[in-house]
Structure formats: C-alpha cells, structure tokens
Amino acid sequence: MTFTANLSMSERSSLLEQLGTRGLLEGCAQVIRLPSLERDLGERGLEVTVSGDMRVGAHLFRLQVRLPLEFPLCLPVVHLMEVTPPIVIPHLVEERRICFTSDANLLDQKDPWGILQESLGMVREHLVRMLKEASSQDFLREAVAYWGKLSKGETIDCAVTAGGKVSQVTAFYAGARLYAVADDASTYAQSLPERRIRELSQRKAIYLPLDPGAVEFAFWPGELAKAGGLWKYVRAMPEGECRALVGCLERCAGDEHLVVIGLHRPDEERALVGIQFSNIRRGHPLLDQQAEARITPISMRRRDLAFLAPRGGAGIQLRDRRVLIAGCGAVGGYVALALARAGVGHLSLVDPDLFSLENTYRHACGMARCSEWKPSGLKAEIERTVPYVSVESKRARIERLIREQESWVQGHDLVLSALGHPTLELDLNEWTWGMPERPAALFTWLEPLGLGGHALLTHARSAEGPAPGCLECLYRRTFEGGPIENRAAFAASDVSYTRDTLGCGNRYLPFADLDAQRTAEQAARMALLLLRREAAGAPLVSWRGDRRAFESAGHRVTPRFEKGAGEFDYIRAGCPVCSG
Ligand SMILES: [Zn+2]
Structure with missing residues (x-):
C-alpha cells in the first residue's frame, strides 16, 4: 500500500x-x-x-x-x-x-x-x-579562534591579568610596531626568560572586561571589531566601571591606543582579544555611538601567570610560598626547578660553591653554568625556563646564615636541605626545632650507586604544634663509642662510598642523574604537600633502586634495604631534639 x-x-x-x-x-x-x-x-x-x-x-x-x-x-x-x-x-x-x-x-x-x-x-x-x-x-x-581570523595573524605578547575590573595596562612598542601588552613593565619582564625588557618604548593602554552574556542582544565577535558595535557592550557595564574607563582613556595620550578586551565566558576563564584604535574621530568608539576610528584586531599570545600556570598543573595558590633550598647540587638543582614549575612563588638558593664540569651529566644546568657560582647560576637557569618565579641567590653556607641572618632564614615556609652532609643537617634540624615559629625542614639525600634516596620532613606546623619525629631520631650509635649511623640507610655504614678519581681531595658520591631526579621528585612532592598544608606528622619516605651496580662494586646493603623501602617507625620517644 x-x-x-x-x-x-x-x-x-x-x-x-x-x-x-x-x-x-x-x-x-x-x-x-x-x-x-x-x-x-x-x-x-x-x-x-x-x-x-x-x-x-x-x-x-x-x-x-x-x-x-x-x-x-x-x-x-x-x-x-x-x-x-x-x-x-x-x-x-x-x-x-x-x-x-x-x-x-x-x-x-x-x-x-x-x-x-x-x-x-x-x-x-x-x-x-x-x-x-x-x-x-x-x-x-570560540572567540579567540575567531579573532585569530580577523587579526590575520597579527599577534602580540600578552601578560595582562584577566580580572573583572577596568585597568590601565602598558603597551610596548618596538619603534612604531606594537610588540606586547602587560599589566606593567615589571610583570612583562617577569614573564620573559631574561627577566628584562630591551629597547621597547611604553605607552598606556587599557584592559576592558566585557560580559556579552549580560547584554540582551545576540553577541557576535565580529561586532567588537566595529566602532558602533563596541559601544553597546560598554554601555551595559556597571557605572563605576564606565567611570574607570573614562579615566583610563583620558590618560592614554595621542589618538592611537590599544585596548585588551577580557570577554567573560560562562564557566570558563576570560578570553583576551586586542583592538588597536587609530584615527579616532567624533568622540571615542568605546563611549560614543557616532565615533569613528580605524580598528585593527590583534590576537594575544598569552603569557600571563593565571593562563600559563594551570595548563602545566602549577598551582596559583603557591604564589606566596617561600622555600629556601640549601645545597644547589644535583638533587637541590632538580628540586628547585620542580618547585618553580609547580608554581612556588619564591625560591632562595643557598650554596657556597662553584659549578664544576665534573657534574655536567647529573645537574639540571648541565654544563651551561660551568664555573659560575651555584646559586646565581641555578637562579639564571630557573628564570630562563620558568616565568614569574622570584629567585634569590646567596653564596653562603646555611650553617652561617642560620646564625648571622636568622630572621631572613626564618621568613621561609620551608627550609629544604639537599646538602648531603649529615653533620650540617643535624645542626639545621636542631635549629629548626629551637623555636616554634621556625620553619619546617625537609632533608633529602641519596644512596650511592643508584641504591635509592630519602626525604624526611620535620617541624611542619599544625594546630597542635609540630609532630614528633626529626632527623636526630634517625641517627644512633649501634654500640657505645661506635660510629653514628643513619637507620634509614640502604648502604652498610662501615664503608666510605665517596670516590676521589683525581686524587686531589675532590671527593664525590657516585650516583647517576636519574637517581638525583628521582630523589628530587620525591622531595619536591613532599615539599608541595607541606606548602599546600596537606602534610601530616613527620614523614620519612624512601625509594629503593637496583642493587646490582652497588653489590658488584663489592658493597653490602642494610637489612632495611632487604626489607623494602616501606615506612618504618623511626621516631624516638626520648629524642633530645623533638621529644620536647
Ligand atoms: Zn627527633
């Protein structure tokens, strides 16, 4: 049918x-x-x-x-x-x-x-x-992608904080050519590897947050590139913001300037697009419907912290945290870089030594900073690769600083020691526990020949005061008058593992780059727990590596290595340092 x-x-x-x-x-x-x-x-x-x-x-x-x-x-x-x-x-x-x-x-x-x-x-x-x-x-x-078509590839660096308020920002020009825009010169410099702005002139520009969703009529990104189109979105802004905009416009000299528009997007961060105004006549296109101007759409290559950091899993909330790293060798170097990349806002690097070529294959800086002082060389390397982090370098010994510049050391959230020197670290441990307001300390060290690595966090602040457990707890004499031993060790303590290939007293502990990286990663993760205020107690963590290279060199592992690297109760009830 x-x-x-x-x-x-x-x-x-x-x-x-x-x-x-x-x-x-x-x-x-x-x-x-x-x-x-x-x-x-x-x-x-x-x-x-x-x-x-x-x-x-x-x-x-x-x-x-x-x-x-x-x-x-x-x-x-x-x-x-x-x-x-x-x-x-x-x-x-x-x-x-x-x-x-x-x-x-x-x-x-x-x-x-x-x-x-x-x-x-x-x-x-x-x-x-x-x-x-x-x-x-x-x-x-899709506004940014759409703007990319309108601007025909005209793209500039942008380090503008995309907030909800109108603000005066700074545009940078190379000769007559628009080059970048940022909150201010210092912010732009902080976003650059060399941390300074070279030969660019500055002009005032405007950051303008707009919320197209708050305006009834249909939004069409192309309208922002038209004189008559912009005005209606500005008109819909709160009165105070309009006044702020008028003030900003008055401070912009000449008839040519840049406006960065921060488009509010539902459930997403703002999209930033740029407009270069020139030949402005009959008022200003942002304020007057009849105004005329030449409008050039500009795309933004965003390098602001709020945009970049979360994309790399870095936490904006760590911006105000301060970490002192004592020891800028292989482990300290990787820890410093890892913390910078995790979004920690401030690092203080402390080390009295020069970089030597011998450590080329196991340092984050490789040979790039050879013959430079370790703290300043590492600072330059961190700044070259990670924007916004502020790094202070001190060519000094930590044992001196805690005595001579105590309040400076105390102004950190964490003192992280990668000295590989138990005597100095026990001294630092005791200093930390000397007063309740002193910062937490994190000790990290390596075993020889890839046997493993350790990290111990102590004196972390909590509501009940710092939990017991410290580096001192870890050390004891196995028999009266005998040597002090680290009870977490994987390598038997009766042998010296440092080597002196040149016979000139320049001794070094044999370990490889990956051993340093793994140890640093473990320490950095523990440091981040503390900085996010998620650390509990006084944890000791270890990683256990392959024993073959170590044993074929004729060495012996400890019973702790045999048992595995799991937690063990290292805290001593009668510890003279931490058991109050
Ligand atoms: Zn203790």
Whole structure:
C-alpha cells in the first residue's frame, strides 16, 4: 500500500507560494517540484520546495522549505542553505536541517496553512535562540579562534591579568610596531626568560572586561571589531566601571591606543582579544555611538601567570610560598626547578660553591653554568625556563646564615636541605626545632650507586604544634663509642662510598642523574604537600633502586634495604631534639 496525500500538487505549491506573499519569507524563488528523496513514486512522488530568506537580527538566513509527501500529517522540512554575514553554525543544526521542534505535536491536518505558518514561527524562534546561545556559549568559547581570523595573524605578547575590573595596562612598542601588552613593565619582564625588557618604548593602554552574556542582544565577535558595535557592550557595564574607563582613556595620550578586551565566558576563564584604535574621530568608539576610528584586531599570545600556570598543573595558590633550598647540587638543582614549575612563588638558593664540569651529566644546568657560582647560576637557569618565579641567590653556607641572618632564614615556609652532609643537617634540624615559629625542614639525600634516596620532613606546623619525629631520631650509635649511623640507610655504614678519581681531595658520591631526579621528585612532592598544608606528622619516605651496580662494586646493603623501602617507625620517644 502506498501513501496518498490528501493535498493536490497545486494546493501544495500554493501553500509554499503564500510563504512569500504573506511575508514569512523574503525574496522567495519559484516553487519547484522534486522527486521525493525517500521513495520513487514517479509523478505521484513529487515534493514541492521553495527557497527564501528569513531575517533574524543582523543576519539573513537562506532557507529551503520542503513539504514531504505525508504533509500535513507531518511537519514541513526546513534546511539552512546560507547565512549572511556568515557565522559558524553551532551544534543546533544537524547537517543543515533545522531541528526546530522535537515534540510530536498534534497537527490539525484540516489547516495545512496553519501548520506551515506555525512551523516557520518555530524556525524563527529557533534561529533567534541559536544566535543568542551561540553568542553566549559557542561564539564566546570560540572567540579567540575567531579573532585569530580577523587579526590575520597579527599577534602580540600578552601578560595582562584577566580580572573583572577596568585597568590601565602598558603597551610596548618596538619603534612604531606594537610588540606586547602587560599589566606593567615589571610583570612583562617577569614573564620573559631574561627577566628584562630591551629597547621597547611604553605607552598606556587599557584592559576592558566585557560580559556579552549580560547584554540582551545576540553577541557576535565580529561586532567588537566595529566602532558602533563596541559601544553597546560598554554601555551595559556597571557605572563605576564606565567611570574607570573614562579615566583610563583620558590618560592614554595621542589618538592611537590599544585596548585588551577580557570577554567573560560562562564557566570558563576570560578570553583576551586586542583592538588597536587609530584615527579616532567624533568622540571615542568605546563611549560614543557616532565615533569613528580605524580598528585593527590583534590576537594575544598569552603569557600571563593565571593562563600559563594551570595548563602545566602549577598551582596559583603557591604564589606566596617561600622555600629556601640549601645545597644547589644535583638533587637541590632538580628540586628547585620542580618547585618553580609547580608554581612556588619564591625560591632562595643557598650554596657556597662553584659549578664544576665534573657534574655536567647529573645537574639540571648541565654544563651551561660551568664555573659560575651555584646559586646565581641555578637562579639564571630557573628564570630562563620558568616565568614569574622570584629567585634569590646567596653564596653562603646555611650553617652561617642560620646564625648571622636568622630572621631572613626564618621568613621561609620551608627550609629544604639537599646538602648531603649529615653533620650540617643535624645542626639545621636542631635549629629548626629551637623555636616554634621556625620553619619546617625537609632533608633529602641519596644512596650511592643508584641504591635509592630519602626525604624526611620535620617541624611542619599544625594546630597542635609540630609532630614528633626529626632527623636526630634517625641517627644512633649501634654500640657505645661506635660510629653514628643513619637507620634509614640502604648502604652498610662501615664503608666510605665517596670516590676521589683525581686524587686531589675532590671527593664525590657516585650516583647517576636519574637517581638525583628521582630523589628530587620525591622531595619536591613532599615539599608541595607541606606548602599546600596537606602534610601530616613527620614523614620519612624512601625509594629503593637496583642493587646490582652497588653489590658488584663489592658493597653490602642494610637489612632495611632487604626489607623494602616501606615506612618504618623511626621516631624516638626520648629524642633530645623533638621529644620536647
Ligand atoms: Zn627527633
């Protein structure tokens, strides 16, 4: 059985013609008859189709309306052929067919014109919604990509903090060419490897936060690049912000300046796009509807902290944390870099020594800083690779500093020791425990020949005061008058593992770069727990490596190594340092 429509071909054609004559569509073409795509029914299977324009806001939608054979038992089918000006078609349209209703409406088949009219009404509502939602969501989400097309690749460095307030920022020019924009000169310098701005002139610019979603009409990113388009978004800003904008504009000299727009996006960070104004006439395009100006869209290459840090898993909340690293050797070097990359805001590097070529293969700096002082060389290397972190270097011994510049040392959240020198570390441990307000200390050290590495955190502040457990607890004499031993050690303590290949007294502990990295990683993770205030007690953690190289060198491992690197209760009840 084949379906037979109740409406004749001429009745169907007449319905579609009325779309034009009754003004539902503009510029209608002639109604055409096409064979049904679904069934081959010959003459009886011809469907009628018409094309026409529907104007919604600033856009003209070219639609094709088709009456399927089943009409009026089903709805007309509407396809979107073209939009002027062109827009990115958001997900609301599937393969150009406009899904204007998903409801299985009850249709009054005795009123086919009524069905057609109502359907076109729903199409209009749908397009309005599409433009609006596309504006607040899809277009906003894609604003930066869209701006990239408008700016034709014109991109500058941007270290502007994308906040919610209008602010004066600084634009940097190389000669006449716009080069960068930042909160201020110091912020821009902090974002650069060399930490300084070379031969760039500065001019005042403006950061302008806009919320297109707060303005009723449909948002279209291209409008921001038009003089008349910007003004209405500015008009919708709170009054105080408008006043701030006027103040900022007054301070911008000349008739050419840069505005960085921070577009508020629902549930996302702001998108930053730039506009360079020139030839400004009849007022300012941000304040006056009639103003004229040449507007050049500029894309932003973002290098602001709030944008960069979270992308690398770094925590903005660690910006105000201060860590002192005593010992800038292999482990200290990697720990410092890791903490900088984790977003720690300030590092103080303390070491009295020079970099030597011998450590090329196991230091974060490689040979790059050979013959430089370790703290200043490492500082330069960190600044070269990680923006915004502030690094202070001190060519000094930590045992001196805790006596001579005690308050400076005390001004850190954590003192991390990678000295590899138990005597000095026990001294530091005792100092830390000397007063409740002294910072937490983290000791990290390596075993020889890849046997493992350790980290011990002590004197971490908590509501009940620091928990017992310290470096002193770890050391004891196995027999009276015997040597002091580290109870966490993996290498038996009766042998010296340092080597002196040159015979000149320049001894070193044999370990490889990966051993240093692994030990540093363990220490850095523990440090971050403390800095995020998530550390509990006085943990000692160890990693256990491969014993073969160590044993083939004729050495012996300890029972602790044999048992595994798991936690062991190192805390001594009668410890003279930590058991109060
Ligand atoms: Zn103790």
